[in-house]
Amino acid sequence: MRVSAVVAVSGLSLLTPAAALVPVKFVNDCINFATGFENENTEVLSSTYVLKGTVIPLPDSCALSVTARANFCRVKLKITTSSSSQVITEAWLPTDWKGKGKRLVMNGNSGWGGCIQFEELAWTSGLGFAAIGHDTGHVGAVATGFTNPEVWKDWVYRSVLVATQAGKAATNHFYKTSLKKSYFIGCSTGGRHGLKLAQDYPDEYDGILAAAPAAYWPNIEISEALYAQAVGAEGSPTYLTRAQWDAVDAATMAQCDNIDGVLDGILENPADCAFDPEVMLCGSGQTWLLNGCLTAAQVQTVKTLYSPVTGNNGRYIYPGIVPGAMPSQGMILKYGPYAGFGARDFLRYVVFNNASYDLAQFNLDTADLILDNEWFGAYSNKSDLSGLQASGNKLLMYHGLADVAIPPTASYEYYDSVASNMSLTSSGLDPFFRFFPISSLGHCAQGKGAGYVGGPSQVQFYPGAANSVPAGNSALMSLVKWVEKNQAPKTLRGYKLGPLGETLGQKDHCKHPLKTTYKGHGNPNNRGSWKCT
């Protein structure tokens, strides 16, 4: 054993029994990763061998630490994308890779990106994938860097493209053999990147898993700006507290929970629920404290948020929030005091380059100004997927039906736009594009029901799930089976999980346009009580 190899094994004392198992050649190859590695505009920042079980501190990330789920070589790359921008990419290359199908998976980002999804790199490298992640071109979940258009361009699409190419090159270089299949998984911004890849770079991935995609991004920001104005500041007459949103949810359930035939607090088909917030209006002399009702101003706020967003001259901009979207996820509150995440920062750092821009100034002319600009293709809404169809590659999309941040309606609309552009029925789309609505699932994760499907941005929200739920049933492995065995998914299995990852229920969510339908008898937490119709 070479001494240099030994010292570089992070966190490992040679005196531990595990040291006896260190694969010396693998460790040496890891340390010497940079030797002979070539990829355009790419510099190797570090390469370290990491033992399974190591708690890895993450000083540059949005998380504190992550536990390694495999023995792997951790490679950190810097890719220069212009004279003023760069993308940091990591490749976690597990020892047990050749026997696990020689696969690569790119783990997509969320929100403003800037945080490599380390929990997912751990999860997917533990499943034997060469796991790649990147920072979308800036550090942290912030948008300030977007005043530089090169950084904005990276976030929109360039980061995922260059990280894909570097990740593939790193994998092939390290294992000295060609990887067999590549996959992309991502939720929210990552879901949007997934659609972008399917639309513009359909040959890069054999399989793409796009969850709750933030397609129509500029339109989302317009809707958030208008929602922020509708909700108003905390304490203003239009504002609803968390308890009041929970009451809206309860009223929604009182009106609509039984439409799907079972009272379980879950709407299988929110579109069937024509919830009328007027039922919550206080009668004369009534108050929230005494009667649990809302003022006319608050009822109007609810109506505004649940209605489609339209601009000048009735221009359709974006769907409204769906009934049953979980206020418990807290996101609905962001339209008040937390409006900063999306709309405010988009307007400040991308649209106006003015850090003091206030959302109160937003109006429908600003909306037109936004919609008349390309934003480097941030809409990610191209409905022509003939490139993907011709490539033979697969796009699996799913969306939580209780998603308050990105209404699932947007994904139905995207699906319909593809069908319409390509003049294909759903069975015509089936060979390359399948969409699964997931009832009760919030934005990427959380919710009351069987929302853990083993997809992107999930493991970090369900402690223990990566251990307790069979990986073979995950959305990720459903995609792998579709690509590698031509076993196309008809359902996605969702798990309702307890605090330790224990299974409290299961449901097989059906492929759109079929509906997940209660058989009329049996425990709703049992997947046998449901069928696709």
Ligand SMILES: *[C@@H]1O[C@H](CO)[C@@H](O)[C@H](O)[C@H]1NC(C)=O
């Ligand atoms: C930036 O926004 C502030 C606040 O709305 C406004 O007063 C100011 O005029 C803007 N600056 C520029 C350069 O447009």
Ligand SMILES: *[C@@H]1O[C@H](CO)[C@@H](O)[C@H](O)[C@H]1NC(C)=O
């Ligand atoms: C994508 O969105 C833009 C902006 O709303 C719109 O102009 C364009 O028509 C949309 N494209 C498709 C294919 O729907």
Ligand SMILES: *[C@@H]1O[C@H](CO)[C@@H](O)[C@H](O)[C@H]1NC(C)=O
């Ligand atoms: C489909 O999309 C392509 C590319 O955006 C566009 O050129 C074409 O006109 C669309 N076709 C239909 C029928 O909408």
